[in-house]
Amino acid sequence: MTKKNIITAGILIAGAILTVKLFLLQVVDRQYKITAENNAYKYITIYPARGIIYDRNGKILVDNKNYYDIMITPMEVSAFDTTDFCRIFSLDIKDVRRRLASYRKHKRIIGFRTLQFLKHVPVETYNVFAEQSYRFPGFGAVMRSTREYPFNAGANLFGYISEADSAFLANHPSYRMGDYMGATGLENAYEKYLKGEKGYNIYVRDVHNRIKSRLENGEYDKSAIPGRNLSISIDGDLQQYGEELMKNKVGSIVAIEPSTGEILAIISSPGIDINELADISKYYNKIINDPYKPMFNRAIMSEYPPGSVFKAVNGLIGLQDSVITPASEFSCHGGFHYGNRKLGCHIHKSPLDFRNAIKMSCNTYFCNVMVAIMNNKKYKNIDERFDHWRKMVMSFGFGKRLGSDLPSELGGNVPSSSYYDKLYGKNRWNVYNIISLSIGQGELGITPLHMANLAAIIANRGYYYVPHIIRNSPDSTDRRKFEIRHYTAIGSSHFKPLIDGMYMAVNSPPGTGGTAGLARVDSLNICGKTGTAQNPHGKDNSVFICFAPEDNPKIAVAVYIENAGFGGTWAAPVASLIIEKYLKGKTGRPYIEKYVMDADLKQNVHVKEK
Amino acid sequence: MLSDKMNKYRHLDWILILCYLLLICIGWMNIYSSVYSEGSKFVFDFSKKYGMQIIWIVTSIIIAILITFVISSKLYRALSPLLYVFAIILLFSVIFLGRDINGSHSWFVLGPVSFQPAEISKLTTSLFLAYVMSKYDFNLKKIRNTLTVMLILLLPMLLMVMEKETGSALVYLGFTFMLYREGMSGWFLSFGMLAIMLFVITLKFSPLPAIILLFAIFMIIDGLFGRNLIERILEATPVIILLSFLPGIAGLKTFHFLKAIKPEYIAVIIVMITAVFLAIRNSKRRLEYTRGLLIGFVCAILLIFSVDFIFDKILQPHQRARIENLLGITEDLQGSGYNVNQSKIAIGSGGFWGKGYLKGTQTKYNFVPEQSTDFIFCTIGEEWGFAGSFMVIAIYLIMILRIIGQSEKQESSFTRIYGYCTASVFAMHVFINLGMTMGIMPVIGIPLPFISYGGSSMWSFTILLFIFIRLELSEWEY
Structure with a gap:
């Protein structure tokens, strides 16, 4: 082989490489023909309808309403009547001129792309524009949809959708600038089902840049796939009623169906006004600056001391550990005395057995129960006894996230022995340092969701399902997760005396010491436990957990109202109204309803004005 | 006349x-x-x-x-x-x-x-x-x-x-073909191409695949001069094993199961064992030839390790960007990759017969810059498609x-x-x-x-x- 032949071969090989690459580019690879950056094609995006959310009775909670985005393809814009254009959309002419100038300036970067010019144009305005659109070359419209809420309730639960921000876009390549995403609440948690899939139509331009036809009769088009509909466990009417009851009060209501763990209503008050939800960006500043923090979902994020409702837990632990029996009596003379200190109690007859202690919510009784638990000889020191107690408490789901499908659920707090070791020194503390835990005060942090779950556990006599919202989750692991029974460390037989006490608390004749007489509804057999939790900022928090009916319970409710006073005064009637509404479909106690709805308890709440 | x-x-x-x-x-x-x-x-x-x-x-x-x-x-x-x-x-x-x-x-x-x-x-x-x-x-x-x-x-x-005007300077590299014709050794040309290849591989992946490839090539060259069949087979085996590891080491998904056994380490072990073996054997014979190979090998290794230096310190930023774009290390379709992407779309959209003279859409309105020159x-x-091109x-x-x-x-x-x-x-x-x-x-x-x-x-x-x-x-x- 001569050198000439080698050089010739080299040149032929180089030529062959170019030819093969050319062939790949032009004939084999379709990528360079059907590409969005191909200036010969105009891609028109079709936005899918977002999934609709239905309540447990098949009523629509979250719906779609159509509107239009006005789009501009700067390359195609030629002279038009700017004044008329501005009149149709009520725009400022100077502003429009300025924007048009900026498009001209960035002509090369924009290319043939179509950009959003106006957002959220209502159908009526669009119709006016559509009639005259031939006068505005380069402008077009894309139908999109916004959320609509037939029930006047549930804003914090549903959450809002917003335009994807740049941080989100960077992590989610399937989203484009101007796409919407679920930002909070269920919209966020179930984004992947609700959003659907975008589609597009491809049009071909001719050499003069006019749209000629569909590309190969739409063979390469993609139709939009609408988002999946969600069916959730919320009862729309109950949710709405609950929000009405909570007007002018700060706190939460959570209602659960004990036999499934389905959440029937979840209210955080004050919440976002649902009328502001669809167009939240407009109200965002107002909402963010509201001293009552309507964005803050108290039902799952507020970690409160539970107050006396926690006596139910301590009582059950005492019974389970056999350090007391339902017949154990403790006497109470105005409080529990230890050392030279006293934990006060209200005036009631003495001594009381377990059932009556629950009924009358005797502090002294449960302090004694705590002392008994913490002196259990089975364990050798305070650390072990306390950790045993803590394990029992946490078997109720306290101190950790329950794992519901509500985004940003918090876990609360149940302190551990090491916490007290650190605080007082190892073996340098005893039951009297922690006595306030016995009545649900101290370092406990429990969310209203946890409290409702406690009510459900009592209703079920010892177990719970993870509270959840979704009913028809397309994801089977999700579904299975919510079908598991979680047993507490308490044997089911111990619930009987507790439930008896809770029944008596609500249903005893007036004047016999029941703490929750206001919650009594004829024939519903509501069982409940009041709580009055100390609040360092002002009046006590009013707490109530309950379920009904006593046998085969259908609903378990927790109500927590900040700075309202006694549990029996406010939280109990609110909870009973919720139960009545749910079980009877209507309420038959207008005086109680009026009493609750007229109350303005919000003013007691200490807020930092901004 | x-x-x-x-x-x-x-x-x-x-x-x-x-x-x-x-x-x-x-x-x-x-x-x-x-x-x-x-x-x-x-x-x-x-x-x-x-x-x-x-x-x-x-x-x-x-x-x-x-x-x-x-x-x-x-x-x-x-x-x-x-x-x-x-x-x-x-x-x-x-x-x-x-x-x-x-x-x-x-x-x-x-x-x-x-x-x-x-x-x-x-x-x-x-x-x-x-x-x-x-x-x-x-x-x-x-x-x-x-x-x-x-x-x-x-x-x-x-x-x-x-x-x-680096582009024109690069054209001068073409004169090597003339020099080759006029008596320059073909080894210079081969080594030049090898250098480009190693440069690209090092830049695109990492020095390791480049070294392994280099070693394999030198063993093939050495093996071509091997005396008998057994020697050739002995040298071919590690070469084949080494080359089969390459995609895995370079991070390609071809041989996914190899990921688990960390092919890099095995490759390095093979390289070292064979290098020792070859060094002992070659020190006994063909001393002159071995020296040439050794010098080439050392130069190539030096090149591999100076790639980063050359790339970061000697090249201009826009040249770096262009090379990174070509090798797919970065993708910046609005910036440095804009021209080439637009150009590929234009050529690609031509298809086999093209859109017809004066009927192109991509190459109008200055989407492809330098449209009438470069x-x-x-x-x-x-416009003329594959046929015309x-x-x-x-x-x-x-x-x-x-x-x-x-x-x-x-x-x-x-x-x-x-x-x-x-x-x-x-x-x-x-x-x-x-x-x-x-x-x-x-x-x-x-x-x-x-x-x-x-x-x-x-x-x-x-x-x-x-x-x-x-x-x-x-x-x-x-």
Whole structure:
């Protein structure tokens, strides 16, 4: 082989490489023909309808309403009547001129792309524009949809959708600038089902840049796939009623169906006004600056001391550990005395057995129960006894996230022995340092969701399902997760005396010491436990957990109202109204309803004005 | 006498002239198409590029006729030293007197006319190389002669790099083909290609695959000289194992199951064991050959480890960006990758038969920048499709191979060397330019001969080609 032949071969090989690459580019690879950056094609995006959310009775909670985005393809814009254009959309002419100038300036970067010019144009305005659109070359419209809420309730639960921000876009390549995403609440948690899939139509331009036809009769088009509909466990009417009851009060209501763990209503008050939800960006500043923090979902994020409702837990632990029996009596003379200190109690007859202690919510009784638990000889020191107690408490789901499908659920707090070791020194503390835990005060942090779950556990006599919202989750692991029974460390037989006490608390004749007489509804057999939790900022928090009916319970409710006073005064009637509404479909106690709805308890709440 | 003189024109190289005429026609048509829009359609509109290109074409043809029929062929050999020096002076002075156009500081602007000394320098360097190397006692095996040639090549290259006209400097690498033809060892060429390959692999993946590949190649070379079958098999086995690990090491998904066993470590162990084995064996025989291999191996390893340095410290940021884009290390379709992506879309959208003349959409409205100069091939690709584009490539190949073929037939070594220089310059321009528009070469802004818009390139390529055509004829002068 001569050198000439080698050089010739080299040149032929180089030529062959170019030819093969050319062939790949032009004939084999379709990528360079059907590409969005191909200036010969105009891609028109079709936005899918977002999934609709239905309540447990098949009523629509979250719906779609159509509107239009006005789009501009700067390359195609030629002279038009700017004044008329501005009149149709009520725009400022100077502003429009300025924007048009900026498009001209960035002509090369924009290319043939179509950009959003106006957002959220209502159908009526669009119709006016559509009639005259031939006068505005380069402008077009894309139908999109916004959320609509037939029930006047549930804003914090549903959450809002917003335009994807740049941080989100960077992590989610399937989203484009101007796409919407679920930002909070269920919209966020179930984004992947609700959003659907975008589609597009491809049009071909001719050499003069006019749209000629569909590309190969739409063979390469993609139709939009609408988002999946969600069916959730919320009862729309109950949710709405609950929000009405909570007007002018700060706190939460959570209602659960004990036999499934389905959440029937979840209210955080004050919440976002649902009328502001669809167009939240407009109200965002107002909402963010509201001293009552309507964005803050108290039902799952507020970690409160539970107050006396926690006596139910301590009582059950005492019974389970056999350090007391339902017949154990403790006497109470105005409080529990230890050392030279006293934990006060209200005036009631003495001594009381377990059932009556629950009924009358005797502090002294449960302090004694705590002392008994913490002196259990089975364990050798305070650390072990306390950790045993803590394990029992946490078997109720306290101190950790329950794992519901509500985004940003918090876990609360149940302190551990090491916490007290650190605080007082190892073996340098005893039951009297922690006595306030016995009545649900101290370092406990429990969310209203946890409290409702406690009510459900009592209703079920010892177990719970993870509270959840979704009913028809397309994801089977999700579904299975919510079908598991979680047993507490308490044997089911111990619930009987507790439930008896809770029944008596609500249903005893007036004047016999029941703490929750206001919650009594004829024939519903509501069982409940009041709580009055100390609040360092002002009046006590009013707490109530309950379920009904006593046998085969259908609903378990927790109500927590900040700075309202006694549990029996406010939280109990609110909870009973919720139960009545749910079980009877209507309420038959207008005086109680009026009493609750007229109350303005919000003013007691200490807020930092901004 | 006169009849004798006319007689030689029967041997005029019509094939080259036909290629030339076809290419300038194709060029003009596509410049017209790329500038074309509604409104102005008048061909002699001198405010438009297609109008101006007519002037360049007409003047080029006049120059071609002058070279072919009027100027004596003896003049080139005599004047070549002078022309070379003249071009060097121009290249040098443009550094101080030149104007910035498109980021390079290599243009003289005289009123409406601007021209690039770099274009002339290709011609004068070719002539001077032919002059020096065709001398009676010239031999590339002599160190002194080799150094002379290096100096002739490196001086203009250096000046061009100083003008930030790296593209033209790269064209000079093409002269290696001529040097190879004139006696340079093929090992230099091979090693050059190996260096480019290693550079790319190191940059795209990591030094490890480059080292393993390098080792495998050297073992293959060594194995080719192995004495018996067993030795060859012994050497082939680690080579095959090593090469099969490469995709995994480079992070490709081909051999996914290999991920678990960390192929890098196994490869390194094999390399070390075989290296020791080879070192012991080769130290006993073929000492001289082993030394050559060893030096090559060490140089290559040094290159691999200096890749990062060369890339980060020596190259300009925009050059870095272009190379990273080509290798797919970064993807920036709005920034540095914009041109190439648009260019690929334009060519790709042409399909097999193209969209038809003047019917392209991509190459209108300045989506492809430098549309009538460096990226003119996009217009051809889009409007004439694979059929037309292949035709253009074919014409270039015919032209280049014809020049090489004719060069070989020349009695005069001056003509032969000059011919090879011409072929090298055309080949480099064509392959770099087309490779760039198709995204297999980094973006290097050099024109496509006879097709791209522009006066100084048109003139200099015409002169380059027609001097060869004229020199061919001098064979027939008695």
